Structures are given as C-alpha cells and as structure tokens.
Amino acid sequence: MINRQKTFAVAPMMDWTDRHCRMFHRQLSSRALLYTEMVTAQAVRHGDRSRLLGFSLGEQPVALQLGGSEPALLAEAARVGEDFGYCEINLNVGCPSDRVQSGRFGACLMAEPELVRDCVGAMRDAVRVPVTVKCRIGIDDQDDEQDFERFITTVAQSGCTTFIVHARKAWLKGLSPKENREIPPLNHERVYALKRRHPELTVIINGGIETLDQAEAHLAQTDGVMLGRAAYHTPWILHAVDHRFFGEAGRLHDPVEAVEAMKPYIAAELAKGVWLQHITRHMLGLFHGLPGGKHWRRVLSEQGTRPGAGLEVIDRAVAEMQRHSPHLPAAAE
Structure with missing residues (x-):
C-alpha cells in the first residue's frame, strides 16, 4: 500500500485540462489532484476572471497553474486564485513554447533561479494555500546535475517545499512543445537523486508515465506522480487510483x-x-x-x-x- 501522503496528480495541459475535462476526471477519481491549464498573471489582472478561473466545487481538489515573471503581478494573481477557492497555486517554470518564452515565463525562467525565487516568495507571502513549482530537469546546455541543484536550492530559499519535475530537459530553440515532450531523453534518476539529496522537499515526478504500474514504481522513489497524456488519452486508468494508491473504494466499476x-x-x-x-x-x-x-x-x-x-x-x-x-x-x- 502506498503512503497516504503521496500525491497522484493529472498534469496541467494547455487546451485540454479545462473545467469540463476536470469534471470528467473527477468522476473517475476523488483523490487525484487536478490542475488548470496555465493562466498568465496578466490575463488574471486584465481578463474575464469568471471565464478564466471559474470552476465547480465538484472538481476539488484542483490547483491553479499561473505563468509569469513579475513577482508583484504573480502575487496579485495568486490572491485572486485563492479567493476563487483553488487549493494550491502552481508556478509554471517548464513550458518551452515560443509564445511562453516571448512573455518571459515558462521553462526559460530556469536560467533565472533568483527571479523564480522572488516570484515564489511574493506568491507565498500573498496567500495561505501552498505555492508549488513545476519545472524541467534543465534547459539547453544548462542541464547537468549542478545546474539543476542550483535551481532547486535557490528557489527553495523562498520557502517553497514542493517541486513537480518533468524528467526531461527543454530545448528552448529548435524544438516544438510536442517535440520537447518526446525528443529530449527521460532522466527519471535525476529526479530520484533530487529526493535523496533533499528529503525535506516534496518531489513529484512527471514525464513519460503511462501506466499505474509505472506510477507505483516511481512512488517508491518520490513523493508523488503526475500523469499527463496517458490520463487524457486513456482516462479510464484513473478509476483505479483511489483504491490502488489511497486504499479507498473506487467510484466506478465500468x-x-x-x-x-x-x-x-x-x-x-x-x-x-x-x-x-x-x-x-x-x-x-x-x-x-x-x-x-x-x-x-x-x-x-x-x-x-x-x-x-x-x-x-x-x-x-x-x-x-x-x-x-x-x-x-x-x-x-
């Protein structure tokens, strides 16, 4: 039996994990932690908040993922997210798309760990709910163990204790977001090593996890797992999550x-x-x-x-x- 404190999550996925998707996934599992699509802090300030952030209480537990690089603006957006009722605010430091980079957020921020630390610190000061970070194991040529360690330890100075790590580096130039999910090789061991070095941190692993058997193997080395495309394209696998990982009766039989x-x-x-x-x-x-x-x-x-x-x-x-x-x-x- 997996420790009850472990996390099983469905990844934030642009154009996919909207409120309808989350409500569907919630029918399959009451315990999986669900995430919104990434919403930029600018959009939260200037956009239609009900459309961008509105969700049904039936989706809970659900976390809001934000994108941005301005500490004060992210703090404002985090407060709004908390007021809407999200149980966690997550900062996207992993998306490699050109559009995201042009806004100076996503994976390109891994090159600026001090800025990420300041952003997360401002968000943590603004809300009572947990603030977490989703990142890669590296970017471009900054992808060795030392680069990754420096990023994590610097950001952790903000007081952040939960890191969701996609176990691939990101190439910021030359690869599409789809290619960045497939071409850079997986390195799950680097995520395991992070947990061994930092038992005080909550480390959740993401990337290339396709089955619940694989998820269970990763949970022996980390504090949680996050499934993305497998949960979306083969959603019925989520129906076994509550029983297998949390010892609770599942909601559905077929x-x-x-x-x-x-x-x-x-x-x-x-x-x-x-x-x-x-x-x-x-x-x-x-x-x-x-x-x-x-x-x-x-x-x-x-x-x-x-x-x-x-x-x-x-x-x-x-x-x-x-x-x-x-x-x-x-x-x-």
Whole structure:
C-alpha cells in the first residue's frame, strides 16, 4: 500500500485540462489532484476572471497553474486564485513554447533561479494555500546535475517545499512543445537523486508515465506522480487510483458508469448554452482499447459537433459502442 501522503496528480495541459475535462476526471477519481491549464498573471489582472478561473466545487481538489515573471503581478494573481477557492497555486517554470518564452515565463525562467525565487516568495507571502513549482530537469546546455541543484536550492530559499519535475530537459530553440515532450531523453534518476539529496522537499515526478504500474514504481522513489497524456488519452486508468494508491473504494466499476455520472453535469452545461462537443471531446478516449471504442468516438465526433446536440448523442454513442462490446452494461434510459 502506498503512503497516504503521496500525491497522484493529472498534469496541467494547455487546451485540454479545462473545467469540463476536470469534471470528467473527477468522476473517475476523488483523490487525484487536478490542475488548470496555465493562466498568465496578466490575463488574471486584465481578463474575464469568471471565464478564466471559474470552476465547480465538484472538481476539488484542483490547483491553479499561473505563468509569469513579475513577482508583484504573480502575487496579485495568486490572491485572486485563492479567493476563487483553488487549493494550491502552481508556478509554471517548464513550458518551452515560443509564445511562453516571448512573455518571459515558462521553462526559460530556469536560467533565472533568483527571479523564480522572488516570484515564489511574493506568491507565498500573498496567500495561505501552498505555492508549488513545476519545472524541467534543465534547459539547453544548462542541464547537468549542478545546474539543476542550483535551481532547486535557490528557489527553495523562498520557502517553497514542493517541486513537480518533468524528467526531461527543454530545448528552448529548435524544438516544438510536442517535440520537447518526446525528443529530449527521460532522466527519471535525476529526479530520484533530487529526493535523496533533499528529503525535506516534496518531489513529484512527471514525464513519460503511462501506466499505474509505472506510477507505483516511481512512488517508491518520490513523493508523488503526475500523469499527463496517458490520463487524457486513456482516462479510464484513473478509476483505479483511489483504491490502488489511497486504499479507498473506487467510484466506478465500468466506463459506462462514468458516462452516466457525467450526464447531470452535461445537462446543466447544455442548459447554459455550452456546446456538447466542448465537453465530450475530453471523453473520446474513455473506451480506449475496448472493441466498441472506435464507434463511441465516431458517434461523438460526427454528431456531437452539431448545433443543438444533446444527451441523446451520448446515449446513441453508448448504444453503438455496446453493440460491439456486449460485455459492458447498457446506458441507463
């Protein structure tokens, strides 16, 4: 049994982990820590805060990830996030995209550990909830053990004790964000070594974790694991998290139950004018690997995008999937 203090999290992913995605993932696990997409501190100051930060209490526990490099502005955004009810504020020091770099935040900040320390310190002074950092193991040619150690120890001077580490370095020039998730080799051992050197820190490992067996192996060396694309593309794996890692009874026994659990939320959102596809696009992988999975995806993709599409499309998708995977129960009428 894994220590109850361990963390199991779903990574913040741009264009993916919006409030609809998080509500879906919450049906599958009550204990997984969920994260928002990255929201810039500038957007929090000047944008539509309800649209950017609003979420359902049913998503909790959920953390807000911020991007930025101005301590005072980040402190302001952190306060707003806390007021909205987020249980944690996370600073993005890992995204390598050109757009993020042009705003002087994300992975390029690993070259400025003193600035990150000051940003985190200002955020910690502004809120009562935990402030954490998500980073890489290095960037460009600053990717040896000493560079990584200097970054962590400098930032820790702010009082930050939790680091979520994507176990790849980032190339800031020449690779796309997608390539930066695949081409730089994984180095999980560097994250393990960080934990051994700093038992006082909470170290959560991210990057290349595809199964719960792999997650359990990483938890023997770290304080937590964070899954990204695997949780999104094969979300049914999340249904076993509560029992396997926290010793609690799982909510669901089969993926059809997950569909049923989402229906009240979907109906409420449709009544607000939300299009069905904005919710169901996050559910396409629910039946991944099952004989009827492609039929589920086909119906949702073809019919869920039409104006006025409603719950009847979901029922149709389940029925079509059920015809090709008869061992699963039918959806409720």
